[in-house]
Amino acid sequence: MKTAAPKMTTTRLKAGMTGWLFISIAVIMIAAFYFYPMIQALILSFKTGTGSNLTFNGIDNYKRLFTDKMFITAVKNTFIYLIFQVPLMVILALFISVLLNDKNLKFKGFFRTAIFLPCITSLVAYSVVFKYLFSADGLVNSLLLNLHVIGTPIQWITDPFWAKVTIIIAITWRWTGYNMIFYLSGLQNIDSSIYEAARIDGASPIRQFFNITVPLLKPIILFTSITSTIGTLQLFDEIMNITKGGPGNATSSISQYIYNLSFKYSSDFGYAATVSYSIVIMIIILSIIQFKVAGEKK
Amino acid sequence: MMKTKRLFTYAFLIIVSFVSIFPFLWMLSSSTNLSVDVTKGKLLPGSHLMDNMHNLLEKVDIVTALSNSAKVSISTTLLAMLIASLAGYGFEIYRSKAKDVVFNILLMSMMIPFAAIMIPLYRMFGSISNVIPWIGIDTLSSVVIPTVTTAFLIFFFRQSTKMFPKDLLEAGRMDGLSELGLFFRVYMPTMKTTYAAAAIITFMSSWNNYLWPLIVLQTPENQTIPLLISNLGSSYAPDYGVIMIAIVLSTLPTALVFFLMQKHFVAGMVGSVK
Numbered sequence: 001m002k003t004a005a006p007k008m009t010t011t012r013l014k015a016g017m018t019g020w021l022f023i024s025i026a027v028i029m030i031a032a033f034y035f036y037p038m039i040q041a042l043i044l045s046f047k048t049g050t051g052s053n054l055t056f057n058g059i060d061n062y063k064r065l066f067t068d069k070m071f072i073t074a075v076k077n078t079f080i081y082l083i084f085q086v087p088l089m090v091i092l093a094l095f096i097s098v099l100l101n102d103k104n105l106k107f108k109g110f111f112r113t114a115i116f117l118p119c120i121t122s123l124v125a126y127s128v129v130f131k132y133l134f135s136a137d138g139l140v141n142s143l144l145l146n147l148h149v150i151g152t153p154i155q156w157i158t159d160p161f162w163a164k165v166t167i168i169i170a171i172t173w174r175w176t177g178y179n180m181i182f183y184l185s186g187l188q189n190i191d192s193s194i195y196e197a198a199r200i201d202g203a204s205p206i207r208q209f210f211n212i213t214v215p216l217l218k219p220i221i222l223f224t225s226i227t228s229t230i231g232t233l234q235l236f237d238e239i240m241n242i243t244k245g246g247p248g249n250a251t252s253s254i255s256q257y258i259y260n261l262s263f264k265y266s267s268d269f270g271y272a273a274t275v276s277y278s279i280v281i282m283i284i285i286l287s288i289i290q291f292k293v294a295g296e297k298k
Numbered sequence: 299m300m301k302t303k304r305l306f307t308y309a310f311l312i313i314v315s316f317v318s319i320f321p322f323l324w325m326l327s328s329s330t331n332l333s334v335d336v337t338k339g340k341l342l343p344g345s346h347l348m349d350n351m352h353n354l355l356e357k358v359d360i361v362t363a364l365s366n367s368a369k370v371s372i373s374t375t376l377l378a379m380l381i382a383s384l385a386g387y388g389f390e391i392y393r394s395k396a397k398d399v400v401f402n403i404l405l406m407s408m409m410i411p412f413a414a415i416m417i418p419l420y421r422m423f424g425s426i427s428n429v430i431p432w433i434g435i436d437t438l439s440s441v442v443i444p445t446v447t448t449a450f451l452i453f454f455f456r457q458s459t460k461m462f463p464k465d466l467l468e469a470g471r472m473d474g475l476s477e478l479g480l481f482f483r484v485y486m487p488t489m490k491t492t493y494a495a496a497a498i499i500t501f502m503s504s505w506n507n508y509l510w511p512l513i514v515l516q517t518p519e520n521q522t523i524p525l526l527i528s529n530l531g532s533s534y535a536p537d538y539g540v541i542m543i544a545i546v547l548s549t550l551p552t553a554l555v556f557f558l559m560q561k562h563f564v565a566g567m568v569g570s571v572k
Contacts (some may be wrong), residue, residue: 019392026385122506
């Protein structure tokens with residue numbers, strides 16, 4: 001026993017070291033390319049100047065945020081996308097997945113693949129396609145005109161209101177199928193006897209949906225709403241490739257504004273970093289709210 | 299009552315499916331039509347696929363862009379598989395309190411928006427340029443390096459490792475395999491499906507990545523396919539047929555990956571919430 005004890009500690013120590021070696025590359029990479037830049041961005045957010053000529057200016061950048069009309073517009077736009085698009089997509093995806101979960105449904109595989117298909121396109125490629133579909137003389141307008149839904153073409157891209165609608169339609173098209181897959185896999189884990197019992201008790205499909213499906217899928221709904229929220233707060237590719245932020249700044253997003261500040265205007269890296277920290281703060285606050293809302297009724 | 303519900307279900311699903319597929323059909327059909335016909339609203343395929351292809355090749359260097367994207371995506375995927383699986387395995391097999399703390403800190407990086415780190419990253423690679431030019435700004439390596447390790451993939455491999463039969467490791471140790479030998483000769487072959495799922499997701503997101511390449515790649519010889527598509531899309535006099543054929547070409551690799559490995563792809567996505 002006495003001789004065995006030290007040997008065991010060395011093996012354990014060795015095993016511990018091996019474990020650290022296994023994870024070391026990943027830890028170093030994430031520290032170097034996520035956490036270190038995060039700290040750099042924080043420091044940068046207190047500096048001002050163009051290019052690499054930067055000097056500290058205290059909290060002036062943060063004060064500037066509140067009077068910066070471009071920033072306020074970008075935040076407003078982003079929240080409009082968020083408020084309309086995330087619930088729209090979550091409800092649509094839930095609804096579709098409940099329909100698709102029906103055991104007696106035919107062509108299930110086809111429907112699932114078709115609805116999921118948009119997810120394989122790159123954000124840039126689909127944005128360009130949507131830009132042309134929704135142009136003033138584009139296919140969407142000519143279809144609507146021919147079907148007599150509208151009398152004059154809608155200025156999808158060039159009207160401040162419709163441009164936002166176009167962005168929302170585009171994101172919904174791209175991501176609904178993605179969220180649907182999560183709900184479908186969640187639904188498959190729900191024991192069908194729960195529904196049978198509810199049916200025997202005389203619960204209508206709508207009541208079953210609200211009293212069984214939604215509560216049981218809550219963790220997944222939470223997961224998809226958080227990821228969609230974070231995704232929408234970082235919206236960039238669609239804005240750049242469909243509207244370029246226009247007309248005026250009617251569709252500009254926070255990420256696009258950061259890009260413009262850094263690489264299009266006069267390379268104001270310090271202020272751009274400040275704007276980027278506003279996204280960090282928003283993500284933290286929204287995630288906490290969503291966790292609280294979901295956690296309360298557990 | 300039952301029948302109308304059925305009917306409604308099918309009608310609804312058919313409409314949603316049609317809306318989902320329609321842009322693809324339009325894009326495919328437009329790539330075979332001349333720009334004028336596309337603007338006129340022609341929906342059926344035409345006979346100008348080769349003309350459009352010819353014009354595309356004349357206009358931009360899509361071959362280089364495709365090969366750049368292939369280089370970036372393949373190397374990102376291979377490196378990511380190695381680094382993330384080593385880490386996921388390390389976290390799950392050699393558990394300790396300290397490692398759990400480190401793991402949770404790594405997970406926090408998933409909350410970091412790319413917009414928040416892109417400027418410091420750009421500056422980092424700018425200063426590397428002076429020291430090691432081949433990984434600095436405007437190199438394909440600079441696209442790969444910061445995107446290769448994600449907490450999501452480590453999380454994904456750790457979750458899957460929970461299902462891995464640990465007895466195999468004991469048996470391997472008895473046979474005298476080293477710890478690293480166990481990983482490469484026992485773990486890797488057993489976890490093929492996990493690797494497949496992870497590889498598909500990584501390949502797709504790398505192939506489609508836009509913002510970071512847009513910042514870091516500057517010369518046309520280095521551009522990846524999303525950058526080329528974006529440039530084509532923002533031209534003032536768009537040639538629809540040409541742009542659509544470019545988009546089709548850019549979507550083909552991910553579409554192929556998707557259709558060949560559909561099952562793994564979905565498994566991979568769902569693996570993230572399990």
